[in-house]
Structure formats: C-alpha cells, structure tokens
Amino acid sequence: MSAKVAKAAKVTKVAKNAQDTQAPITEQRYTVAVRALCEFTAKVGDLDLRFTPAPTAQEGIAGHAVVAARRDDDYERELPLAGDFGPLHVRGRADGYDPRRRQLEEVKTYRGDLSRMPDNHRQLHWAQLKIYGHLLCRERGLEQVRLTLVYFDIASQKETALHEDHTAAALQAYFEQQCGRFLQWAERELAHRAARDAQLKAMPFPHATFRPGQRQLAEAMYKASNRACCLLAQAPTGIGKTVGSLFPMLKASAEHGLDKVFFLAAKTPGRQMALDAAAVLRRAAPLLPLRTLELAARNTACEHPELACHGESCPLARGFYDRLPAARAAALQVATLDRAALREVGLAHQVCPYYLGTEMARWADLVVGDYNYYFDAGAMLHSLTQMHDWKVNVLVDEAHNMVSRARAMYSAELEHAALRILRKYAPEELKKPLDRVHRQWNALEKEQQEDYQAYPGLPDKFMAALQSVASAITDYLADHPGHVDPELQAFYFDVLQFTRLADTFGEHSLFDIAQGGPAGRSASHSNSVLCIRNIVPAPFLKPRFEAAHTVALFSATLSPWNYFSDTLGMPATTAWVDVESPFAAEQLSVQVANHISTRYQHRRQSLAPIAALMEAQYQRQPGNYLAFFSSFDYMEQAATLFAEHCPDVPQWRQARRMDEAERAQFLTRFTPDSTGIGFAVLGGAFGEGVDLPGARLIGAFVATLGLPQINPVNEQIRARMQATFGAGYDYTYLYPGIQKVVQAAGRVIRTQTDQGTVYLIDDRFGRPEIQALMPGWWHIEQAAPPAVTS
Numbered sequence: 001m002s003a004k005v006a007k008a009a010k011v012t013k014v015a016k017n018a019q020d021t022q023a024p025i026t027e028q029r030y031t032v033a034v035r036a037l038c039e040f041t042a043k044v045g046d047l048d049l050r051f052t053p054a055p056t057a058q059e060g061i062a063g064h065a066v067v068a069a070r071r072d073d074d075y076e077r078e079l080p081l082a083g084d085f086g087p088l089h090v091r092g093r094a095d096g097y098d099p100r101r102r103q104l105e106e107v108k109t110y111r112g113d114l115s116r117m118p119d120n121h122r123q124l125h126w127a128q129l130k131i132y133g134h135l136l137c138r139e140r141g142l143e144q145v146r147l148t149l150v151y152f153d154i155a156s157q158k159e160t161a162l163h164e165d166h167t168a169a170a171l172q173a174y175f176e177q178q179c180g181r182f183l184q185w186a187e188r189e190l191a192h193r194a195a196r197d198a199q200l201k202a203m204p205f206p207h208a209t210f211r212p213g214q215r216q217l218a219e220a221m222y223k224a225s226n227r228a229c230c231l232l233a234q235a236p237t238g239i240g241k242t243v244g245s246l247f248p249m250l251k252a253s254a255e256h257g258l259d260k261v262f263f264l265a266a267k268t269p270g271r272q273m274a275l276d277a278a279a280v281l282r283r284a285a286p287l288l289p290l291r292t293l294e295l296a297a298r299n300t301a302c303e304h305p306e307l308a309c310h311g312e313s314c315p316l317a318r319g320f321y322d323r324l325p326a327a328r329a330a331a332l333q334v335a336t337l338d339r340a341a342l343r344e345v346g347l348a349h350q351v352c353p354y355y356l357g358t359e360m361a362r363w364a365d366l367v368v369g370d371y372n373y374y375f376d377a378g379a380m381l382h383s384l385t386q387m388h389d390w391k392v393n394v395l396v397d398e399a400h401n402m403v404s405r406a407r408a409m410y411s412a413e414l415e416h417a418a419l420r421i422l423r424k425y426a427p428e429e430l431k432k433p434l435d436r437v438h439r440q441w442n443a444l445e446k447e448q449q450e451d452y453q454a455y456p457g458l459p460d461k462f463m464a465a466l467q468s469v470a471s472a473i474t475d476y477l478a479d480h481p482g483h484v485d486p487e488l489q490a491f492y493f494d495v496l497q498f499t500r501l502a503d504t505f506g507e508h509s510l511f512d513i514a515q516g517g518p519a520g521r522s523a524s525h526s527n528s529v530l531c532i533r534n535i536v537p538a539p540f541l542k543p544r545f546e547a548a549h550t551v552a553l554f555s556a557t558l559s560p561w562n563y564f565s566d567t568l569g570m571p572a573t574t575a576w577v578d579v580e581s582p583f584a585a586e587q588l589s590v591q592v593a594n595h596i597s598t599r600y601q602h603r604r605q606s607l608a609p610i611a612a613l614m615e616a617q618y619q620r621q622p623g624n625y626l627a628f629f630s631s632f633d634y635m636e637q638a639a640t641l642f643a644e645h646c647p648d649v650p651q652w653r654q655a656r657r658m659d660e661a662e663r664a665q666f667l668t669r670f671t672p673d674s675t676g677i678g679f680a681v682l683g684g685a686f687g688e689g690v691d692l693p694g695a696r697l698i699g700a701f702v703a704t705l706g707l708p709q710i711n712p713v714n715e716q717i718r719a720r721m722q723a724t725f726g727a728g729y730d731y732t733y734l735y736p737g738i739q740k741v742v743q744a745a746g747r748v749i750r751t752q753t754d755q756g757t758v759y760l761i762d763d764r765f766g767r768p769e770i771q772a773l774m775p776g777w778w779h780i781e782q783a784a785p786p787a788v789t790s
Contacts, residue, residue, distance in 0.1 A: 030186040034092030041181040042127035045120035046311030047320035055109045055154045063109035063152045081135035085179035094132040103146040112478025134171035197254035199288040206284035212582030213239040218248040220577040225252035225550045233554040235579035237746040242277040249393045259390040263368045266401040274368045294338040295369035301354040316352040327351045376409045399553035406537035412497040417527040433469040440465045452712040454512040501532045508536040535720045538569025557739040581777040589757040591783035594766035611642045616786035622675045623698040628682040628744045630704035639679040650676030670696040688743040693750040699757040706737035738773045
C-alpha cells in the first residue's frame with residue numbers, strides 16, 4: 001500500500017459502472033500494484049516450493065532486453081499504466097506494446113520444460129496481462145487488443161508466444177471483477193489505517209514518566225523520522241531502549257504517513273523484547289488497532305520439516321492459496337501474531353504457519369524479525385517495500401552486531417571436499433563440468449605457496465569453470481525436476497551465491513584460499529576453501545538505507561559513530577546522538593588491573609594473579625559475578641586454577657555450542673539469594689542481551705581487551721580498512737574488541753538502584769586512548785594488586 005494512503009480518513013463508495021471507474025477521484029485512494037492485486041485475487045491452488053532452477057535477477061533483466069531488442073523501432077518498452085476503480089488506484093508497468101499490431105506483451109523468463117510450469121502460475125500471468133490490457137484500452141481508447149504472454153527460455157533464447165484477443169468491454173469487466181474482489185479488503189484496510197493513525201496520535205507514553213535518557217532517545221528517534229534521515233543512537237543499557245524507540249516511531253506512523261515499522265533484532269530475546277514493548281503500548285492505548293507480526297526462521301516455524309514443501313507432500317501446502325483468504329481474515333483478528341499465534345491460526349485453517357506469516361507481512365503495522373529480513377541479499381521485507389512502494393521506518397536493535405552480520409550476509413565459501421564427494425556420485429551429464437572445476441581448483445592449490453593467501457582479484461579460468469557448472473546443474477535440474485540429491489543442491493546453492501557475489505566483486509571484498517579448510521578452523525590438509533569475503537558491507541547496505549524513510553540503529557556500544565557509518569554505508573545526512581546515562585559513577589566501581597597482561601604470550605603467568613584478584617574481591621563482597629575470558633581454553637585454565645584456590649566458591653562454566661535450554665540453565669544459577677562465579681567467553685552468549693538486575697549480578701571480571709585474533713584473515717581486513725578508511729588497526733581490532741568489553745560490563749548495572757564492581761584486567765586498559773572509548777559516566781580507578789598465593 002502506498003504512503004499516500006496512510007492518512008486516509010474515509011472510504012469512497014464502490015464504483016458501479018464504467019462511468020464511475022473513469023470519474024475523477026477526489027477522496028483518498030488506496031494504491032495497489034497490478035502484481036499485488038492479481039496475487040491477492042487470482043492466486044489459487046497449492047503452495048509449491050519444489051526446487052526448480054529459475055533465472056537470476058540479472059538473467060531475467062537480460063532476457064527482457066533480448067526480447068525487446070528483437071522488436072521493431074516503434075515498439076514501446078516498459079509502458080507505465082494506471083487506472084482507478086472507486087478508491088482503488090491500480091498501477092504498474094507493462095513489458096511492451098506494439099502499436100501497429102495492437103499487441104500488448106508480458107514477458108516471463110524461465111528455464112527447462114515450459115509444459116512443467118504449474119497452471120496456477122500461468123493463470124496469474126494471464127491475470128496481470130488482462131489488467132494491463134484494460135488499462136491500455138482505457139488510456140488509448142482502444143476497442144480491442146491482442147494480449148501475448150511471451151515465455152523466454154534463458155538457456156535456448158527461444159520465445160514461446162501465447163495469444164488471446166480481447167475486447168475492451170471484456171477486459172473492463174475482468175478489471176472490475178478483480179477490483180471488486182479486492183475492494184472490500186481495501187476498504188477495511190483504509191478504515192483500519194484511519195483508526196490506527198487516530199489512536200496513534202492520541203497514544204500516551206505507557207509509563208507515568210520517562211526514565212532518565214529515555215526521553216532523549218525518543219525525541220531523537222522522532223526527529224529523525226520527521227527529517228527523513230537515518231540515526232545512530234548510542235544509549236546505555238537499562239533506560240528502556242525498546243519502548244523508547246518503538247513509541248516515537250509508531251507515533252511517527254500517523255504523523256509522517258508511514259505504512260509500517262520494522263523492528264529488527266540480532267537474536268530471539270531481542271524479538272521478544274519488541275513484542276513485549278508493543279504489548280505495553282497497547283495497554284496504554286486499549287483502542288489502538290496495532291497489528292503486530294513476528295517473523296521467525298523457517299527452520300523453527302516449519303510444522304512438518306520431514307516433508308517436502310509442495311501440495312503432493314505436505315497437507316499444509318495443499319490448497320494453500322484456496323484456504324489463505326479465510327486464514328488471512330482470521331489472522332487479522334489477532335492483535336499479536338507471534339510464532340505461537342501464527343501456528344494456531346495456520347493449523348486451524350490447514351495452511352502453513354510460516355508462509356501465512358510471510359503473507360501477513362503485507363498487512364501488519366509492526367513487523368518484528370531478524371536483520372536478514374531487510375538487509376540480506378534476498379530480504380523479503382526489503383523486496384515487499386520496493387514492490388508495494390511502502391514508506392517504512394526501520395529500527396535496528398543491538399546494532400553493534402550489524403557489521404559482522406552484514407559481512408556474513410555478503411560472503412560465500414566453496415569447500416573442495418564437497419566437490420570431491422559430489423564428483424563420485426554426480427549424474428553422468430554433470431561429470432565433465434564438475435571435473436573442469438576440479439582441475440581449475442587443483443591448479444589454484446598448486447600455485448599457492450602459503451596455507452592462507454589472499455588475491456587481488458578473482459581467478460578467471462576458475463570462475464569460467466564455475467559459471468559453466470552452474471549452468472549445467474541448472475539445466476539438469478530443470479530437465480529432471482524429480483531428481484532429489486541434497487549434496488548436489490547444497491553445492492549448487494553455494495555456487496550460485498559465489499557467482500552472484502563474483503558479479504559485484506570489488507574493493508569491498510577479498511578473494512582468499514585457505515589450505516586445510518575454512519580459515520581459523522581445523523580440517524584435513526587435503527581440503528581447501530575458496531572464499532569471497534566481504535570486508536565493507538557499505539555498497540550492499542546503502543540501497544537498503546535509501547529504500548526506507550528512516551533507519552535508526554541503536555545500541556549501548558555504537559562508538560565511535562564514524563566506524564559504523566563508514567562500514568555500513570549510512571547516508572551523509574545520518575544523525576548521531578549519545579544519550580546521557582541515567583546511572584551515576586558511584587553505582588559502579590570500575591577497577592583497572594594494569595599489573596596483569598592477558599596477551600597470548602603472557603596468559604600462563606596471568607592465571608595466578610587473576611585468581612588472586614577474583615578471590616580478594618569475592619571475600620570482600622560475596623555475591624554473583626561473571627568472569628569473561630578471550631577463549632574457551634583460557635577460561636577453562638582460569639576456572640580450574642580458581643577452583644583449586646577457592647574450592648568453597650560455587651562456579652559454573654559456559655560450554656561450547658550450548659543450546660537454548662543449556663544457556664537458560666546457566667542463567668538460572670544467578671538468583672537474588674545465590675553466590676558464585678559464572679565463567680564465560682567474551683563476545684559469546686552471555687556477554688550481551690543478558691538482564692540480571694539487583695543481587696542477581698553484582699560484578700564482572702573482564703580478562704581481555706576482546707581484540708580479534710591476529711591471523712592472516714584479520715591482517716588482510718586490517719590492510720583493506722587502512723587503505724579504505726585510514727584506520728586499519730582501530731577498525732579491525734580495537735573498536736570491535738572494546739565494544740565487547742563494554743557490552744559485558746553493561747551486564748552489571750541494569751537499574752538506577754543497582755550497585756556493582758567491574759574489573760578490567762589488562763595493563764592496556766590503563767592507556768588514555770583505551771579509556772576514551774569507555775562510557776563517559778564511568779569513573780575508572782587503578783586496582784591494587786592483591787597478594788598472590790602459590
């Protein structure tokens with residue numbers, strides 16, 4: 001729905017005849033794209049997600065260009081068309097029109113056997129073309145038109161044209177029929193938007209007063225939306241950032257004509273905090289019709305993971321689009337469509353809960369999900385925003401995670417071991433192209449002189465072989481749709497990701513080869529891994545920021561702001577606010593143990609002084625503490641020595657690869673009445689997003705600067721950061737490390753009544769340039785070294 005609809009106050013009556021459809025619309029309209037209209041009214045049958053190779057976006061664009069180039073000079077390309085039906089304003093862009101033949105064309109690219117295309121797909125294509133046909137006839141006064149669906153085979157470059165001749169009257173009847181089906185829904189949407197905006201304008205802040213710092217954050221959020229600029233907001237933990245950001249952005253929905261607000265979190269607890277905050281706001285405004293949707297990962301929301309996702313296998317895919325209207329209507333009656341509610345509605349109507357959720361994203365006011373739903377290469381929310389021309393505000397929680405997460409989104413790996421296994425069992429038709437990739441890969445390995453090596457560019461011969469095998473597998477899967485081979489499909493998807501990133505390879509990424517397996521991970525020396533490694537996500541994320549009205553990134557650790565602005569590609573107009581802390585220096589004793597070095601070469605010598613320091617603090621003030629170390633090995637050594645010195649002090653340790661239940665069990669040890677020390681790894685599950693107020697946590701020991709490991713990969717990143725931004729060491733090591741330290745220390749003081757102690761254990765914490773990166777409200781002192789017992 002377009003932003004113009006956001007202020008709709010009333011709905012015009014349904015047009016009853018042709019004169020009405022052509023009458024000027026003086027009241028607020030509901031704008032809908034031709035594709036969206038037809039997907040709503042003409043999509044029927046099964047949900048069918050059986051893998052069939054489809055053209056890439058680039059291939060689709062190229063295919064359309066080939067078809068257009070074959071037409072005469074007077075052929076009209078990319079023809080904008082629009083028309084009205086009551087309050088509906090329908091618009092779109094037809095692929096092409098031949099005025100001499102009065103032939104309107106819709107081009108669809110495909111791969112494989114056209115006869116295998118599902119009937120409901122072709123039905124949808126005809127629906128779109130008929131709508132375009134009516135809009136064209138009305139605009140140009142045509143009495144009839146030939147409609148042509150042109151299916152273009154990417155592989156053979158062959159066109160298959162399907163023709164239908166229609167009168168203008170018949171197309172008008174079809175247009176009115178489709179609009180009539182959608183109109184009742186559109187009227188309800190306009191009424192919902194009017195009621196929602198009225199209640200949002202009147203919505204009070206849900207608490208009697210703002211917390212200290214919370215008002216400053218809320219004002220910065222609202223002003224950013226008012227100016228339509230992006231925002232970086234550093235706000236301390238404990239001020240109520242989630243409510244303090246959602247409240248102003250939802251108010252902005254009414255005041256600034258927004259269609260939706262997206263709240264994006266790095267982890268599941270962040271999503272739950274957003275859902276809880278939305279519930280708090282609704283309690284403050286009980287008449288507010290705020291539709292809130294949670295988007296969970298497909299692998300967690302799938303009801304039948306053992307079944308294939310199509311109507312012949314899964315009962316929830318069979319007849320999905322036939323049952324969707326009733327499920328959609330029922331879902332809109334639920335204020336908060338979290339994962340549990342979607343499941344309940346989906347099963348009640350026998351439709352897939354996950355894909356019901358993706359459908360409801362079109363109609364929700366507040367969508368809560370992971371970063372990847374807007375920022376990933378194939379992000380659903382970004383695609384919907386562009387397709388529907390939505391005006392959206394995007395909130396990014398715990399945004400200090402965005403750099404590493406975005407790098408992962410735009411990186412790709414290929415493992416030689418996977419190719420070797422696949423070659424043994426691959427279909428005969430794929431042997432030669434796979435062998436060619438294998439030979440070129442062997443050549444790369446023979447030329448490499450180091451276990452890890454970065455290259456200035458992509459190897460041309462290898463990439464040509466990879467493109468060839470991608471095409472071969474694509475054609476094979478198109479010709480053998482029933483062939484199911486998980487290893488082949490996994491390798492194929494990896495190849496597609498690799499080749500797509502190769503198309504955009506530049507100074508923002510590295511190409512490297514790690515002998516013996518993925519860099520930083522042990523593997524057989526007969527293996528190697530090729531990686532397109534994104535270093536600077538800015539070129540990929542910049543269009544995502546531009547597509548939104550406002551993107552606000554907030555976290556307790558977003559300093560220095562230029563590090564995030566540079567690496568993420570935020571606009572030059574981005575605003576920055578450092579929210580004042582509600583906490584006083586007297587609440588937190590910050591002690592620097594600068595008589596200890598935690599550098600790798602000094603770790604063995606550091607264990608006894610660290611154990612003594614922890615013992616002394618615990619004897620002075622028994623209670624619950626967290627102790628953070630740079631690695632599991634370092635943590636285990638420190639915990640073992642401490643247990644030998646202090647066997648009566650309870651302790652518990654973070655384990656590798658803990659699941660959600662194990663993490664919860666670790667945290668349940670921190671109670672108001674318990675005492676002991678939890679040992680954890682800095683940057684892991686317990687270094688952020690953990691809320692242990694009061695006596696549940698009274699102190700923390702941070703025995704590391706958190707600097708990333710110095711290794712060949714990070715040294716390449718440092719060199720690239722130096723060349724790009726002139727701050728290689730800071731951008732690669734220092735800033736990411738100190739962010740982890742501040743996040744971990746932030747677990748201690750959660751409310752204005754909390755008291756606690758933090759020990760920063762390393763001599764480098766005494767340096768002025770390091771302390772300058774710490775929160776301004778901290779008062780940092782030098783810790784006196786305790787006596788070390790042997």
